[in-house]
Amino acid sequence: xxxxxxxxxxxxxxxxxxxxxxxxxxxxxxxxxxxxxxxxxxxxxxxxxxxxxxxxxxxxxxxxxxxxxxxxxxxxxx
Numbered sequence: 332x333x334x335x336x337x338x339x340x341x342x343x344x345x346x347x348x349x350x351x352x353x354x355x356x357x358x359x360x361x362x363x364x365x366x367x368x369x370x371x372x373x374x375x376x377x378x379x380x381x382x383x384x385x386x387x388x389x390x391x392x393x394x395x396x397x398x399x400x401x402x403x404x405x406x407x408x409x
Contacts, residue, residue: 332371333360341378342393349376
């Protein structure tokens with residue numbers, strides 16, 4: 332029984348996006364392990380409070396992650 336544990340900063344992903352994450356990660360595990368594992372593949376999305384996640388010693392906020400996602404979307408559009 333695989334357990335997929337995903338940690339994200341709170342308030343970044345909508346319920347619809349979280350459902351998509353769950354579906355796609357489950358599909359990826361099934362692709363590796365076989366369809367019989369779908370029913371026993373668990374996925375947990377844990378939200379970490381804004382500011383409690385850091386990279387390189389710098390705490391990240393929900394706004395930081397949204398700004399990063401916006402910058403990546405803008406770069407992809409070019």
